[in-house]
Amino acid sequence: MARTSFQGEIPEEQIEVCPVTKTQNVIAGKWKIIILWHLSAQTRRFGELQRLVPGISKGILTSQLRELENDHMVHRKVYQEVPPKVEYSLTNSGKSFIPILDSMGEWGKKYVKNVENT
Numbered sequence: 371m372a373r374t375s376f377q378g379e380i381p382e383e384q385i386e387v388c389p390v391t392k393t394q395n396v397i398a399g400k401w402k403i404i405i406l407w408h409l410s411a412q413t414r415r416f417g418e419l420q421r422l423v424p425g426i427s428k429g430i431l432t433s434q435l436r437e438l439e440n441d442h443m444v445h446r447k448v449y450q451e452v453p454p455k456v457e458y459s460l461t462n463s464g465k466s467f468i469p470i471l472d473s474m475g476e477w478g479k480k481y482v483k484n485v486e487n488t
Contacts, residue, residue, distance in 0.1 A: 396441045401434050410468045413459040
């Protein structure tokens with residue numbers, strides 16, 4: 371099933387041809403990169419993630435986490451206790467994305483510095 375991008379549906383054959391398109395498809399979404407960033411530090415519970423990402427609704431956070439889980443970037447662990455406890459952590463695929471997150475952070479710092487100096 372192809373997901374939608376900002377311009378509409380991405381044809382499956384385009385995803386297969388272009389690995390950058392596949393990457394974009396996995397991390398597309400306003401909050402996914404921020405969620406991955408917070409999970410790169412440690413395992414988090416849902417409420418903790420919601421507090422760390424101001425402005426995100428419960429429904430959107432749930433949706434973004436489900437997509438990341440379906441794409442094997444995030445692992446969801448449910449504990450059989452009352453009240454229910456659910457933790458989110460990065461999978462091996464998610465952990466392999468940490469250097470990219472770090473690079474994006476470094477690029478962002480340089481970008482802000484360059485923009486301030488213009």
